[in-house]
Amino acid sequence: MSAQTPMAVAERRHGARRGETRRRSGLLRIPLLVWAFLLLPLLVELFWVFWPAANSFSLSLTRWDGIGLAEPVGAQNFRDLATDPIFRTALWNNVVWMIGFGGLSVVGGLVLAVTLNKPGPLVGLYRSAIYLPMVVSLAVSGLFWRVMYAPDGPVNATLGLLGLESLQRQWLADPAVALWAVLIAAVWRQVGYIMVLYLAGLKGTDPTLEEAAAVDGASAWQRFWRIVMPQLRGVNTVVFAVTVIDSLRTFDIVWAMTRGGPYNETQLLSTYMFQQAFTTGNLGYASAIAVVIFALAIGFIITYLARQARTED
Template sequence: MSLASRASRSPLAPKTPATGRTRTAPASRLGRGDRLFLAAVIGLPLAALLVLVWLPALASVALSFTTWDGLDLSGIHWTGLDNYTQILTNYPPFWPAVRHNVLWLLFTALLPTPFGVFLAYQLDQKIRFTRFYQTAVFLPMVLSLAVVGFIWEIIYNPDTGLLNSLLSAAGPAHHIDWLGDPSLNLWAVLVASGWRHTGYIMILYLAGLKSFDPALKEAAALDGANGRQTFFRIVLPALKPVNVIIVVVTAMESLRAFDIVYVLGGGTGSKPGMELLSLLITDNIIGESGHIGYGSALAVVLLLVSLAAIGAFLVQTFRKEDT
């Protein structure tokens, strides 16, 4: 027997296809142009993220342990934990701002978010003019929060606003200062924010419903389940990834609320009843007070609260999924 035939019968010999074609060599490594393209596509966004996000965040953490007026670098003095101590003990607006942020989160989670999910589920049905309804509900999301604030400022105007005009047409003349009354202004801003947030949640959930298998709904209907039972027992558990995204988005939107409050509140120096952590940070860093240390410490506190809330929810969610 020849050496060639023995080699062909050896189990270690490479096998060739039955067609007799020669095996193609593995693809060569990326060329120089490909590497440059990948470096540009990946490296530039990472560099921008590092310069515009992470470096300012780390600088803010460092400045939170100092006192500085923001003008002269030689005026930076190390104070340790004094800023945090003063925030938690001798800084009166802090705790009202925390309460308002918690109230903002509860309001957004209990009213606009479920209403957006409800609209998405209804618009997913085969009804007439569904495209028109989707556009009408999502339209506020296209606008920036600043524009939304200007629109609702016109609606809440105590003299010529739409809301007071409607109330006056329905009965005695009303002159309610919706944005000036400390007992009403925060609720007025929450309604304006919820108007925009509803469309955002509707689009997110509607996208998830479009990928849902309709055969599951048909099977539930054959088993005698009504619409409410089908949604809570079939659709809602199946769209768990979308639910996680919605909860995280709702928490982030509530904790970083700023634009619409800034517009309706008349800029920095928030009105009584409209204190939020984001406004306190702005007032101390870029406001007239120039307390960069205080503002940075507040920013760190807000960052830690956000990470703790969202991280705890994600860990608990994925832990249940693994079990």
């Protein structure tokens, strides 16, 4: 079947472009096997990604428990979301997460990349240590940090040793700090990735520009902001898009550490969506949350795509 469809498509195209003989012969020269090569993966992706994604949109306009038929309710789910306090907490937490997680990992990654840019003794070791956490899954990272944050765990023990008993607390059970405690764990894992991106960006900068500025008497700070940073513009765009997309996707580490608790204080849109879908069974409502996540992400996805499209030229 996959051999017939493309030919039909190709034929129709020919009809439309009778004049372009050169092009037509080019098209005819595409062998059937090549069409199969393209269509097999494309159909897999269409069926398992684009078709489900489209379904989410229609599901978001229904009430559905997954067993009976989905009952259309119009935009009611979205109206309910607007007044749902947990949804608002999750949305706000996502904003905090994007700024906190994004800001800390970008600043940390950039500082480390600049520090470890020039090769030297031990530098390779430092770099490996910083990006080692990346190989640990987010779920396992969450478990690691549960050990760290346990009431009698290393974090509190260290604070005790330093005489800072007043700062000791139940990190993951205290609504005031739980979100930040999870966020630190996520940053621990992300910094290495950002550092790798910036290290590559720095490799692409022209060292002679910096040397010339140094000769002209520019301070290290000025050289960094005026000479190096402008050359990193491309990396910055990618880092920005990646960070935003990653923050909206964040799920595993929160699920592993708090499941959105205590009292939904660490709920993100992704965890709340998952809970509504697979714990509570409100599939329509969950799809509405998914649509909100999509709406927030799409701008950044397009930014990223536009950039990739340009580099494809």
